[in-house]
Amino acid sequence: MTDPAPATPRTLAVDCGGGGIKASVLDAAGTLHVPAVRVPTPYPLPPERLVETVLAIAGDLPAAQRATIGMPGMIRHGVVIATPHYVTRAGPRTRVDPGLVDAWSGHDVAAAMGSALGLPTLVLNDAEVHGAGVVSGAGVELVLTLGTGLGSALFDGGRLAPHLELSHAPVRRGVTYDGYLGEHERRRLGDGSWSRRVRRAVEGLRPVVRWDRLYLGGGNGRRITPTVLAALGDDVVVVPNSAGIVGGVRAWSLPGIRTDDASA
Numbered sequence: 334m335t336d337p338a339p340a341t342p343r344t345l346a347v348d349c350g351g352g353g354i355k356a357s358v359l360d361a362a363g364t365l366h367v368p369a370v371r372v373p374t375p376y377p378l379p380p381e382r383l384v385e386t387v388l389a390i391a392g393d394l395p396a397a398q399r400a401t402i403g404m405p406g407m408i409r410h411g412v413v414i415a416t417p418h419y420v421t422r423a424g425p426r427t428r429v430d431p432g433l434v435d436a437w438s439g440h441d442v443a444a445a446m447g448s449a450l451g452l453p454t455l456v457l458n459d460a461e462v463h464g465a466g467v468v469s470g471a472g473v474e475l476v477l478t479l480g481t482g483l484g485s486a487l488f489d490g491g492r493l494a495p496h497l498e499l500s501h502a503p504v505r506r507g508v509t510y511d512g513y514l515g516e517h518e519r520r521r522l523g524d525g526s527w528s529r530r531v532r533r534a535v536e537g538l539r540p541v542v543r544w545d546r547l548y549l550g551g552g553n554g555r556r557i558t559p560t561v562l563a564a565l566g567d568d569v570v571v572v573p574n575s576a577g578i579v580g581g582v583r584a585w586s587l588p589g590i591r592t593d594d595a596s597a
Contacts, residue, residue: 341360341361342361342397342398342399343358343359343360343361343366343395343396343397343398343399344358344359344397344398344399344400344401344581344582344585345357345358345391345394345397345399345400345401345450345452345581346358346359346400346401346403346462346577346578346579346580346581346582347387347390347391347400347401347402347403347581348403348459348462348463348577348578348581349374349383349387349402349403349404349405349459350374350405350459350480350481350552351374351405351417351418351424351425351480351481351482352373352374352424352425352480352481352516353371353372353373353374354371354372354373354374354386354387354390355369355370355371355577355578356369356370356387356390356391356394356578357369357370357394357578358394358395358396358397359578359579359581359582360582361582362582363466363579363582363583365578366395367394367395369575369578370390370393370394372386372390374386374418374424376421376422376423376424376427377421377422377423377430377433378418378419378433379433379436379437380413380436380437380440380442380445381445383404383419383442384445384446384449385449387402387446387449387450388449388450391450397452398452398453399452399453399454399455399585400446400447400450400452400453400454400455400581401454401455401456401457401462401580401581401582401584401585402442402443402446402454402455402456402457403456403457403458403459403460403461403462403463403577403580403581404416404419404442404456404458404459405417405418405419405458405459405481405482405484406419406458406498407458407496407498408442408456408457408458408496409496410443411441411442411443411444411454411455411456412439412440412441412442412443413437413438413439413440413442414438414439415437415438415498416437417482417500417511418481418482419433419437420433420434420437421433425481425482425515425516425517426517442456443455443456455584455585455590457584458484458486458496459478459484459577460476460477460478460484460485460486460551461476461486461493461496461584462577462580462581462584463476463478463484463486463550463551463576463577463580464476464486464488464493464548464576464580465493465580465581465583465584465587466572466575466576466577466578466579466580466581466583467548467550467572467576467580468488468491468548469491469546470488470490470491470588471490471491471545471546472489472490472544472545472546473487473488473489473542473543473544473545473546474487474488474489474544474545474546474547474548475487475488475538475542475544475546475547475548476488476547476548476550477499477535477547477548477549477550477551478550478551478554478577479514479531479549479550479551479552479553479554479556479557480515480516480551480552480553481515481516482500482510482511482512482514482515482516483499483500483510483511483513483514483515483534484500484551485497485498485499485500487542490588491587491588492587492588492589493587493589493590499538504534504537510534513530513534514527514530514531514534516552516553518530519553519556524556524557524558525558527556528556528557528558528560528561528562529561531549531557531561532561532564532565535547535549535565535569544568545568546568546569546570547565547568547569547570548570548571548572549569549570549571549572550571550572550573550574550576550577551574551577552574554571554572554573554574555571555573555574557571
């Protein structure tokens, strides 16, 4: 016997990262119905392979009535303007494949995902989805996700601002925030020295954004040392990486979000 459709929609939330792709199904309150499933991000990764990977994960999860996909890069209205790791031949820090750059540039990933899943599908930058899971909706709130690289999202009164790729801004000659704070450098430096880099980055961005609250998340947010975290001040908090999944529900109700961009 088929289970009746729930009174409120369940959301398939997918967090696509440079190293792994995680997904679960959540109810309207953001409660996971099953533990999140994670698979390594496959490479090379043309758009069709990402869709196939998400479809395979979704096939092992409970039924949902809509989907939220978070992925790295500049995403506008469900269309990829540019994405970093997925255009490389074998993953982060490997050679860029011009054919993959062409394949991803201008790709309507929301339409492709929605068609494959058969669900209304919202696609945002992964840090934006992460932010949807943690922002309070009061004042200017900046979200920085620390993982393979650096992700960012800015909110004002809970309303998502146009996306800025802060990760591509130069820290010093030839080095961007992605390269300065990414997982490769954390492993090379160790958590202590890497955490001090995070502090320098935060203090450099503070006069640029003048946030009311800064959230540090992503898989490496928890690796910031207590000493550095205390020095950052009361307006900076670390949030769990699970926000990248939970935000899949809240993203649909963000003020100003264009759910007409959701494709099925």
